[in-house]
Amino acid sequence: xxxxxxxxxxxxxxxxxxxxxxxxxxxxxxxxxxxxxxxxxxxxxxxxxxxxxxxxxxxxxxxxxxxxxxxxxxxxxxxxxxxxxxxxxxxxxxxxxxxxxxxxxxxxxxxxxxxxxxxxxxxxxxxxxxxxxxxxxxxxxxxxxxxxxxxxxxxxxxxxxxxxxxxxxxxxxxxxxxxxxxxxxxxxxxxxxxxxxxxxxxxxxxxxxxxxxxxxxxxxxxxxxxxxxxxxxxxxxxxxxxxxxxxxxxxxxxxxxxxxxxxxxxxxxxxxxxxxxxxxxxxxxxxxxxxxxxxxxxxxxxxxxxxxxxxxxxxxxxxxxxxxxxxxxxxxxxxxxxxxxxxxxx
Numbered sequence: 001x002x003x004x005x006x007x008x009x010x011x012x013x014x015x016x017x018x019x020x021x022x023x024x025x026x027x028x029x030x031x032x033x034x035x036x037x038x039x040x041x042x043x044x045x046x047x048x049x050x051x052x053x054x055x056x057x058x059x060x061x062x063x064x065x066x067x068x069x070x071x072x073x074x075x076x077x078x079x080x081x082x083x084x085x086x087x088x089x090x091x092x093x094x095x096x097x098x099x100x101x102x103x104x105x106x107x108x109x110x111x112x113x114x115x116x117x118x119x120x121x122x123x124x125x126x127x128x129x130x131x132x133x134x135x136x137x138x139x140x141x142x143x144x145x146x147x148x149x150x151x152x153x154x155x156x157x158x159x160x161x162x163x164x165x166x167x168x169x170x171x172x173x174x175x176x177x178x179x180x181x182x183x184x185x186x187x188x189x190x191x192x193x194x195x196x197x198x199x200x201x202x203x204x205x206x207x208x209x210x211x212x213x214x215x216x217x218x219x220x221x222x223x224x225x226x227x228x229x230x231x232x233x234x235x236x237x238x239x240x241x242x243x244x245x246x247x248x249x250x251x252x253x254x255x256x257x258x259x260x261x262x263x264x265x266x267x268x269x270x271x272x273x274x275x276x277x278x279x280x281x282x283x284x285x286x287x288x289x290x291x292x293x294x295x296x297x298x299x300x301x302x303x304x305x306x307x308x309x310x311x312x313x314x315x316x317x318x319x320x321x322x323x324x325x326x327x328x329x330x331x332x333x334x335x336x337x338x339x340x341x342x343x344x345x346x
């Protein structure tokens with residue numbers, strides 16, 4: 001038997017997408033501004049959440065999405081009303097992109113009665129059946145089989161829906177992920193697996209915890225196609241997602257999108273992020289920031305002027321401020337809530 005030759009690893013900083021997705025022409029200034037507004041809302045909301053955490057108004061875990069805004073904005077820009085979404089614990093941006101009310105999200109973060117889980121779920125466990133958002137899950141990779149089940153429901157109900165199942169690079173080595181891949185491909189389920197590769201699983205770099213760092217290839221053994229995407233470019237994300245959905249919604253089964261992105265903050269609020277240098281973070285922010293780059297494109301194409309963008313920023317700040325004030329004013333849950341939403345067996 002011929003001896004296999006190991007494939008050399010490519011450092012993350014020099015890694016480039018293996019397949020290029022042809023970008024569609026920008027259709028309108030309205031589309032660009034819509035993406036800008038969505039990403040800015042996520043950025044400002046997360047900044048405010050970080051402030052409230054520092055004030056002691058948010059307890060437990062809190063994983064911020066700052067830096068990764070282009071991923072969920074670009075993906076969800078392709079969503080249809082019948083589609084569903086499920087993700088991990090870094091989930092506030094996904095909720096906002098599903099059009100969940102920022103007031104309800106912030107109230108849940110602060111453990112208040114006005115939150116989406118009536119103050120009992122916190123940062124990682126919010127749901128909205130109305131918006132077809134099914135969490136927020138704290139178990140690493142635990143949402144992947146659930147998302148695959150949601151895709152089964154879409155197929156069973158024949159509603160032409162797709163489940164957008166988000167998970168991170170730190171969860172790709174979980175066994176339940178591969179069991180899900182197998183089932184999804186076997187039954188041609190309408191599920192879009194979105195790997196948000198922000199280069200660090202908690203504090204461990206991808207190169208240290210994964211033998212194959214080309215994560216879009218993880219479904220190859222099951223025949224699932226995949227592609228690597230610049231997750232810092234909202235239009236690249238939009239176009240790659242549109243192409244993937246042609247496959248999934250066309251009845252051909254699952255598809256994997258590996259989004260190369262970056263989180264500016266630590267894994268959670270308690271993480272000092274000493275496993276990477278300040279220069280590394282600064283370089284990404286100065287060269288690849290998804291909001292700054294979209295802003296430059298808007299100005300370059302004359303989709304809007306400086307005054308318009310400043311007005312959008314002011315509007316977003318008002319929305320976020322109102323969400324924080326609503327959360328502070330909302331009462332804490334009554335102790336009787338401890339006994340609700342409990343399933344009792346015989």
